[in-house]
Amino acid sequence: MEENEESEELSEVEEQHHDKPAEKPLSRSKTKTIFLKKRRAKRSYTCTQCGKSFIQKHNLDVHMRVHTGEKPFKCDHCGNQFTQNIHLKIHMRIHTGEKPFTCNQCGHSFPRKDTLEIHMRIHTGEKPFKCDQCRTSFSYKAFLRSHMMIHTGEKPHSCDQCGKTCTCKETLKSHMRVHTEEKPFTCDQCGKSFTQSSQLKRHMRSHTGEKPFTCDQCGKSFTRSTHLKRHMRIHTGEKPFMCDQCDKTFLMASGLKKHMLVHTKEKPHACSVCGKRFSQKQILQVHQKIHTGVREYMCFECEKTFTSANGLKRHEMIHTGEKPHTCDQCGKSFRHKSSLKSHMRVHIREKPHTCDQCRKSFTFKSHLKLHMRIHAVEKPDHHSLKSRPDGCEQERRNRSQKICQLPSV
Incomplete structure (x- = not known):
């Protein structure tokens, strides 16, 4: 009602000025300034609690319920109460299933107009909510609110079992299954169960063979987006994992972890035969072939044998003349x-x-x-130089x- 009055008054101001031919037409901003001055002059109903003013007494009465907490409109189905009748009518659609607002793009229906307007951002790509810290944009205010916790470090939802904190309620709910051991998502192919629907979705690809994430550089496909992201570093040359001892960088965290053993001198893998220790399990496995005599990798050119596939591969380059680097x-x-x-x-x-x-x-x-x-x-020394023949000294020089x-x- 208030919006209709605003629109009518604004049009009235524009028309009044338009009727004066001697004067230049007002800009929209100037028109609105005049309109607001007139509107403020008309307001006579002011809230004694917060100072907000209203044109009609009815609007002030409705507003006062914010302060009094009065909710006179009650739902007969669930007992929920509302400050305005229109809010009750909208709420009733939950029980009736009525969804009068339909998306003309995908046919999806909604009980409220504002919900449809929010949904339309999926099709338009509109992201009106922008983070003032990193300028990332979001379609929904709730997404921005969750994102802001990255900057503030806020994690308001806490697990009462282990104390772990989460940024949102849904993440905490999912985490709680670790303690309850609840696995509500079951694979209908093999019966394996999972705590999260996303885990089941990923697992299903092992049955379907689906690899939806494809590299646009070489065409290689992956079952997970994280695997594609990791693979892309081969093309970009990105090595995000840096050693804080020598600044050497690595494609993957596992590579950095192995490298750190160079600095710590840690060799956790010991040979059961001779006691020699190694930093990596793979190196130990190759070493153990010395004791077993197993050299299963043979060169078909010269029949020379090797304990590892890498050793054979390096050797074969002698025959092929290959120089890949x-x-x-x-x-x-x-x-x-x-x-x-x-x-x-x-x-x-x-x-x-x-x-x-x-x-x-x-x-x-x-x-x-x-x-x-x-x-x-x-x-x-001085004495030997004196006694040494000149020829020997010259030879040394x-x-x-x-x-x-x-x-x-």
Whole structure:
């Protein structure tokens, strides 16, 4: 009712000004300013609790129920009470099943007009609720509210069994099944049960063979979106897991976990035969073949055998001439990735091998070893220099000079 009055009064102001030919037409904003001034002047019913004003007494009376808590309209079916009759009418559709508002895009029906308007955002792609922290947009206010908890760290829903906190009630409800061991979602193919519907949905792909997540770079498909996301790092070169000891990066968390054993020197896997310890179980399994004598990987070219598939694969490159690792700077190819890595230092001028005697640096470890001979040459004392023939001394100098001429690049 109040909205209709607003519209009528606004039109009246526009028409009044339009009737004056000597004056320029008012802009919409100026028209609204005049309208609001007139509207404020008309308001005579003011709420004594919050100061809000109304044009009609009826509207003030309805508003006062907010403060008094009065809800005179009661549902005969469930006892729910409402401040306005229109709210009761809308509520009654829950019991009658009436859904008068239908989506013209997909045919879905709703009991309320505002619910239909919210639903339409699915089709229009409208996302009016924007996070002021990271600018992410959402279709629904409830989604924004849940998202904001990421920034605030708020987790209002707490598990009374283990104290775990969750951002939303549904997540807590799902978590509680861990304690109750309830698994309401059952596979009709094999009878396996799950705590969440999403888990059942993923499991069903093992029966159907469905792989809905496809890489747009190479066409490889995956059963899970997380697997596709992880795979995409191969194409993007992204390595999000960084070692805080040496800054080395990895595609996956498991790769970082294995790498950390290099720094901790931890070797949890011991050989039951000789007691030798290893950082990884796979390396132990390869090692144990030394004791068993099992060398099940054989080269068909020369019949040489190997304890691991990787060992055989590396060996076969000798026969095929394959050099899969190519330098993107100069085009030179290598059999092994480690060889390419060493070669790249020539281009980036990296010199990781430093002499601890004179601090001179070298690109390759072999060059450092040759250089170390300079320091290994005995420095004769004053008396031996006097007694040594000039020819021997000259020979020593020549040898030292040759070693010094080794490239440090």
